[in-house]
Amino acid sequence: MKQVVQNYKSGELAVLDVPVPECKPGGVLVRTSYSLISTGTELMKVSEAGMSMLGKARSRPDQVAKVMQSVATNGLPATYRKVMGKLDSYTPLGYSLCGVVEQVGAGIDDVRVGDLVACAGNEHALHAEVNWVPKNLYTPLPEGLAPRHAAFGTVGSIAMQGVRQGEPQLGDVALVIGLGLIGQLVAQLLTASGARVVGVDPDPSRCELAVGLGAVVCGEPGSPAVDAAVESLTGGHGVDQVYLAAGGADNGPVELAARLCRDRGRVVDIGKTRLDLPWNAYYEKELDVRFSRSYGPGRYDPEYELDGRDYPIGYVRWTERRNLACFLDLLARGRVDVEPLISHVADFDDAVKTYERLKDGELKAVAVLFRYPDGPAAEEGEARAAEVAVPAVRRGTVAPVPSRPAKASVRLAFVGAGNYASSMLLPHLVGREGVDLSAVVTTTALSAANAQRKFGFAEATTDLDAVLEDPSIDAVFVVTRHSSHAALTRRALLAGKAVFVEKPLALTEEELADIVAAVEESGNDRIHVGFNRRFAPLLQEARKRFGARTGPASLRYLVNAGRLQQGSWYLRQGTEGSRFTGEGGHFVDTASWLLGSDPVSVYAVAATGGEDLQIVLRYADGSTATISYVTTGTPGFPKETLDLIADGKVLRLDDFVRASVFTDGGAAGRKRWVSSRLPQARDKGQNAQLAAFVRAVRTGGPMPVPLESLVATTAATLAVRTGLAGGAPVTLARAR
Incomplete structure (x- = not known):
């Protein structure tokens, strides 16, 4: 098998062929699917290895002290040989992964061969194709949790142990200093715990990321915005x-902590930072300084980690393993979201290059995953009649598309230039800085010429092959009839282009599977579906005002679709799919975005003899969304109204013209926030969506919506047809 190693003396990184470890009693052999690079701890180790001997000594005074003690005990020659022998050897990297159990050792009865598990430990969860992992350092995955997300288990446990040391309570205000991988997870866990989070980091992109994941305000050290937020949220107490x-x-973080912490507040050290405590500041406030030791109780105890001796839950509630299981549960229920943290996914064979890019600063990342050749095993057995498989996405299994550097402008091609493209997309792109409209492709020369004249495309053509083969084209917009979306999207992905495809992504499960297969074949996952409502400014603001929730939510979405005009191509269900298949993804996506996860089941019923539908989506955390899709209402009533109810709060959206949030303020009474705009200023998010897509293509950053979510939304939309035919709920089984 192959494993990533480093020579600490020379700094050399390598992927070596090493023997497969033995499956010893008390543990399991795990074939890795994804392993996570700790961009903090591991990069520090990699950087130290590249230092001179003097630099290494300065960076690790603790090790120097051990050497000096050895010299005093064993003499200089013996100590020298020992130190040089240890330095001039390969050491492993990695400590957080997800994989499939290949072999079960004696004494293990909680997992079977083929089970997916998350693993921890810098001696057991290594960047290697196969690892032996003792019982207390692995835990099975909850149903539906993606392996790439489960690979965050160890770092999530580190963050969780830090939060537990801080003992946050509902309504607390917490300051997180450092918004790297651990800091981002700490901020999310605090938000999930009911605390309000202020973040500090010198990197604006990390601050923006943390705010997008629930922090109230983030800014650089010394930022007036941070000081003002702390003043406002705490009434000046800290x-x-x-x-x-x-x-x-x-020493800035320690000094900032003292300045912004309240009297008798707590300061928890999670990262490896300088701790030169300013005595007066800490003494006068009587600050409680605490340390967080890695993943939790059991760490560094060989009887716990190696011998599998658990601590009684009545005495130690949260051990390493229980922290790991708790974090995976939060991931599965959508209370923590790690997908936005994934900056890059690299093939395991490219490990050395990936580390070098990270060390040299070429690759700026919060979290980086290694993807291994043999992914998770397929589900056993065939899907049941009332079960639809959601295609798993394993990118780049054949020929990965090379990453592209950020560029000053992006060259776009449109395939199709009908009403929607001409009215809702192209007006937002014409004249936009950093956008070149390079080509428009239609089936008739005249329509292409019209689009060229109106929007200024450099070229108008009917030759799609020529456009796809043009290496200067960065992205392709697929804005054609529904029946052609899947095939065109597949062709563009295989040609290495970023793709913006107007909904729907596919009309059948087979078409959806073909698109996922194209991603696997090409290694190109640069795709976005035009689900624009989640980008609507009014809804974005309402969601922010609604804030985090702790319990299940109920969502009601009334879509007053109205009747179609005679002759509309939407009526051609034989070739273009049903009306809901065509546009229902909008509403499924909006509901899932508001609820923070993808649905696990779909139940649909239709009015007798009509097109009106009632659709119930169920989510892993117990939340439900009911979509009433009706065609028999009056056009005088708003098209879309939405209510979200949870934790004593209500969010209401009235057709993207007015939004309200009602909260129970307790003794302070009820609170209400209302925002509105003129009907002619209704904004359903197209402009913001296009800006996000163009930015992703230009910078090479993550696409606006994770591919897994696009696939899940499409699968749920298609499951409506399956449910109507079978008259029973349809389980959306995540393929593995």
Whole structure:
């Protein structure tokens, strides 16, 4: 098998062929599907290995002290040989992964061969194709959790242990200093715990990411916005806890913690940072300084980690393994979202190059995953009649598309230039800085010429092959009839283009599977579906005002679709699919975005003899969304109204013209936020969506919506037809 190793003396990184470990009693052999690079801890180790001997000594004074003690005990020659022998050897990297159990050792009865597990430990969850993992350092995956997300289990446990040390309570205000991988997870866990989070990091992109994942305000150290937020949220008293998730030799984080923490507040050190405590500041506030030791109780105890001796839950509620299981549960229920943290997924064979790019600063990343050749095993057995498989996405299994550097402008091609493209997309792109409209492709020369004249395309053509083969084209917009979306999307992906496809992505499960297969074949996952409502400014603001929730939610979405005009191509269900198949993804996507996860089942019923549908989506955390899709209402009533109810709060959206949020303010009474705009200023998010897509293509950053979510939304939309035919709920089984 292959494993990533490093020579600490020379700094050399390599992927070596090494023997497969033995399956010892008390543990399991795990074939890795994804392993996570700790961009903090591991990069620090990689950087230290590249230092001179003097630099290594300065960076690890603790090890120097051990050497000096050995010299005193064993003499200089013996100590020298020992130290040089240890330095001039390969050491492993990695400590967080997800994989499939290949062999079960004696004494193990909680997992079977073929089970997916998340694994921890810098000696057991290594960047290697196969690892032996003892019982207390693995845990099975909850149903439906993606392996790439489960690979975050160890770092999630580190963040969770830090949060537990801070003992946050509902309503607390917490400051997170350092918004790298651990800091981002700490911020999300605090938000899930009911705390309000203020973040600090010198990198604006990390601040923006944390705010998007639930933090109230984030800014650079010394930012007036941070000071103002702490002042406002705490009434001038200071934050209840500070979490130090930063690294380095700067004492600024410790000083900032003292300045912004309240009297008798808690400061928790999670990262490896300088701790030169300013005595007066910490003494006068009597600050409680705490340390968080890795993944939780059991860490560094060989009887727990190697011998499998658990601590009684009545005495130690949260051990390493229980922390790991808890974090995976939060992931599965959508309370923590790691997908936006994934900056890059690299093939395991490219491990050395990936580390070098990270070390040299060429690859800026919060989290990087290694993807292994043999992914998770397929589900056993055939799908049941009331079960639809959601295609799993395994990118780049054949020929990955090379990453592209950020560019000043992107060259776009449109395939199709009908009403929607001409009215809702192209007006937002014409004249946009950094956008070149390079080509428009239609089936008739005249329509292409019209689009060229109106929007200024450099070229108008009917030759799609020529456009797809043009290496200067960065992205292709598929804005054609529904029946052609899947095939055109597949062709564009295989040609290495980023793709914006107007909904629907596919009309059948087979078409959806073909698109996922194209992603696997090409390694190109640069795709976005035009689900624009989640980008609507009014809904974005309402969601922010609604805030985080702790319990299940109920969502009601009334779509007053109205009747179609005679002759509309939407009526051609034989070739273009049903009307709901065509546009229902909008509403499924909006509901899932508001609820923070993808549906696990779909139940649909139709009015007798009509097109009106009632669709119930169920989510893993117990939330439900009911979509009433009706065609028999009056056009005088708004097309879309939505209510979201959870935790004593209600969010209401009235056709993207007015939004309201009602909250129970307790003793302070009820609170209400209302925002509205003129009907002619109704904004359903097209402009913001296009800006996000263009930015992703230009910078090479993540696409606006994760591919897994696009696939899940499409599968749920298609499951409506299956449910109507079978008269029973349809389970959306995640393929593995």
